[in-house]
Amino acid sequence: MKQAVALHLFLVALVCFSVLLVRAEDEFKYFTWVVTYGTIAPLGVSQQGILINGQFPGPQLDSITNDNMVINVFNYLDEPFLITWHGIYQKKDSWQDGVLGTNCPIPPNSNFTYQFQTKDQIGSYMYYPSTLLHKAAGGFGGLTVYDRSVITFPYDLPAGDFTLIIGDWYKTSHKELQQTLDSGKTLPFPDAILINGQTNNTFTGDQGKTYMFRVSNVGLSTSFNFRIQGHKLTLVECEGSHTMQEIYDSLDVHVGQSVAVLVTLDQPSQDYFIVASSRFTKPIITTTAVLHYSNCMTPPTEPLPAGPTYQIHWSMKQARTIRWNLTANAARPNPQGSYHYGTIPIQRTLILANSEAQLNGKLQYAVNSVSYVNPDTPLKLADYFNILGVYDLNTIQDSPTNGPVYSGTSVIGITLHDFVEIVFQNNENTIQSWHLDGYNFWVVGYGSKQWTPTMRKRYNLVDAVARHTVQVYPNSWSAILVSSDNKGMWSLRSQIWARQYLGQQLYLRVWNNVTSLYTEYDIPSNAILCGKAAGLQI
Ligand SMILES: *[C@@H]1O[C@H](CO)[C@@H](O)[C@H](O)[C@H]1NC(C)=O
Numbered sequence: 071m072k073q074a075v076a077l078h079l080f081l082v083a084l085v086c087f088s089v090l091l092v093r094a095e096d097e098f099k100y101f102t103w104v105v106t107y108g109t110i111a112p113l114g115v116s117q118q119g120i121l122i123n124g125q126f127p128g129p130q131l132d133s134i135t136n137d138n139m140v141i142n143v144f145n146y147l148d149e150p151f152l153i154t155w156h157g158i159y160q161k162k163d164s165w166q167d168g169v170l171g172t173n174c175p176i177p178p179n180s181n182f183t184y185q186f187q188t189k190d191q192i193g194s195y196m197y198y199p200s201t202l203l204h205k206a207a208g209g210f211g212g213l214t215v216y217d218r219s220v221i222t223f224p225y226d227l228p229a230g231d232f233t234l235i236i237g238d239w240y241k242t243s244h245k246e247l248q249q250t251l252d253s254g255k256t257l258p259f260p261d262a263i264l265i266n267g268q269t270n271n272t273f274t275g276d277q278g279k280t281y282m283f284r285v286s287n288v289g290l291s292t293s294f295n296f297r298i299q300g301h302k303l304t305l306v307e308c309e310g311s312h313t314m315q316e317i318y319d320s321l322d323v324h325v326g327q328s329v330a331v332l333v334t335l336d337q338p339s340q341d342y343f344i345v346a347s348s349r350f351t352k353p354i355i356t357t358t359a360v361l362h363y364s365n366c367m368t369p370p371t372e373p374l375p376a377g378p379t380y381q382i383h384w385s386m387k388q389a390r391t392i393r394w395n396l397t398a399n400a401a402r403p404n405p406q407g408s409y410h411y412g413t414i415p416i417q418r419t420l421i422l423a424n425s426e427a428q429l430n431g432k433l434q435y436a437v438n439s440v441s442y443v444n445p446d447t448p449l450k451l452a453d454y455f456n457i458l459g460v461y462d463l464n465t466i467q468d469s470p471t472n473g474p475v476y477s478g479t480s481v482i483g484i485t486l487h488d489f490v491e492i493v494f495q496n497n498e499n500t501i502q503s504w505h506l507d508g509y510n511f512w513v514v515g516y517g518s519k520q521w522t523p524t525m526r527k528r529y530n531l532v533d534a535v536a537r538h539t540v541q542v543y544p545n546s547w548s549a550i551l552v553s554s555d556n557k558g559m560w561s562l563r564s565q566i567w568a569r570q571y572l573g574q575q576l577y578l579r580v581w582n583n584v585t586s587l588y589t590e591y592d593i594p595s596n597a598i599l600c601g602k603a604a605g606l607q608i
């Protein structure tokens with residue numbers, strides 16, 4: 071018996087050792103990030119911003135495939151804080167996801183060191199605070215995963231690489247915005263759209279050369295259309311997937327999404343306007359930056375290039391043209407083990423309907439009638455310490471109930487490796503944007519009105535793009551397929567931040583009952599413990 075235990079321990083040690091070995095081959099990159107308040111004035115009036123190492127937006131975070139990123143975050147705000155690495159899929163490691171279902175927030179005047187590996191997901195991403203309304207004040211930035219030199223990709227190396235973190239913006243402080251929501255009101259209309267925290271950026275390139283623009287929507291609620299006066303955009307990457315290189319005059323980017331386009335400076339030598347204008351809003355808000363030809367002194371001239379404003383069908387049609395390049399060997403040769411995703415039988419279907427409701431006289435948002443409430447104890451810690459009563463897998467149904475909205479901590483149990491279809495049904499007249507942590511999923515269909523099983527005939531089962539955030543048009547549905555091979559507790563949330571804050575979110579608990587470091591890493595030794603886990607031993 072003792073021998074068996076010893077052998078078992080030896081095997082466990084071996085597994086740990088080999089896991090460490092795999093991780094140790096790759097480079098480690100160390101960062102110290104100090105998060106503070108500071109005065110910023112992106113719209114010309116001073117307001118309180120959230121800075122990282124004194125910067126707004128935060129520093130650009132660059133990595134190469136397989137890098138181990140070690141980021142020690144010191145919180146000097148007066149509120150608990152977390153950063154999430156949006157789109158980095160934290161393989162086997164939801165412990166590093168930086169959301170309240172997996173991590174205790176970093177208390178004021180303390181720190182937490184994230185450690186995660188950026189796997190084979192070459193592409194354009196971002197990070198931002200996941201707590202409260204902190205995202206409305208800053209703390210966000212660009213995150214790029216570059217390829218190792220041995221990997222080829224389906225376009226020539228551009229002469230330069232620009233990251234544009236674009237989002238709607240308020241002059242109002244994040245605390246005031248939060249109070250508005252807490253008091254049961256909706257957020258006001260945003261004051262502006264910022265590009266990299268400003269309204270006056272210039273991006274400089276040489277005439278005749280080709281540049282990459284990595285464009286992300288970090289905003290709270292507003293989709294935008296992106297375009298460059300006189301220039302074509304060649305879409306090459308979308309959230310870590312190489313796309314068919316279609317050419318566009320302009321592209322819609324919804325909240326939480328990222329795209330990379332190539333732009334050749336093939337026009338007469340002068341400057342040109344870069345434009346981001348709001349979609350599906352009245353009024354329309356527009357911001358500009360300048361594409362500067364290095365050999366010229368001529369400023370850009372109006373009029374700004376026109377873009378779509380409220381055309382929903384235009385946007386849906388464009389979304390369908392974003393397809394995966396099946397012959398490109400990178401960025402994602404085989405996302406999570408299933409290249410021929412269209413031939414895999416669906417084992418589970420979730421139909422998730424968003425709704426708005428008044429609960430105890432206050433505005434709330436819900437999914438299948440449940441308005442999510444964050445428990446004091448992160449779900450992941452409840453699992454680790456077997457703490458009962460934090461959540462219940464029966465809180466939410468797999469499809470809409472049409473019953474009255476109630477508060478709850480919604481967690482859907484998914485068996486590890488199940489192939490799951492998720493239909494987002496939007497019966498409201500506003501645009502939705504849904505993001506899933508831990509995964510890239512195939513966006514197989516967009517349609518108007520009600521989804522029914524016959525819609526499956528219209529799915530793109532050949533070359534749908536794999537991404538982490540999908541928009542759902544007003545009174546429409548979007549369908550995705552997920553190969554649930556990443557064990558962990560994963561946030562599925564509205565990127566429309568007020569909706570997320572007021573309950574339009576849930577977790578997918580991708581699980582099997584075998585404890586193994588091959589399927590999931592152990593709790594990190596520096597995990598912060600809180601709620602019912604406070605004071606326990608890891
Ligand atoms: C852009 O505007 C900000 C204030 O909003 C100002 O501090 C900065 O100097 C301006 N930059 C340029 C290049 O004009």
Ligand SMILES: *[C@@H]1O[C@H](CO)[C@@H](O)[C@H](O)[C@H]1NC(C)=O
Pocket residue numbers: 142181182183184596597598
């Ligand atoms: C906080 O930072 C110190 C180094 O300054 C580090 O040793 C410690 O592990 C960090 N704490 C956590 C919880 O990561």
Ligand SMILES: *[C@@H]1O[C@H](CO)[C@@H](O)[C@H](O)[C@H]1NC(C)=O
Pocket residue numbers: 223224225313314315316395396397398399
């Ligand atoms: C797809 O990728 C292949 C291989 O890298 C490349 O040659 C081809 O041009 C790409 N096709 C499109 C339409 O982007």
Ligand SMILES: *[C@@H]1O[C@H](CO)[C@@H](O)[C@H](O)[C@H]1NC(C)=O
Pocket residue numbers: 583584
């Ligand atoms: C794990 O799940 C399998 C299949 O559901 C079941 O047969 C087995 O008894 C379970 N093992 C444990 C340790 O719970």
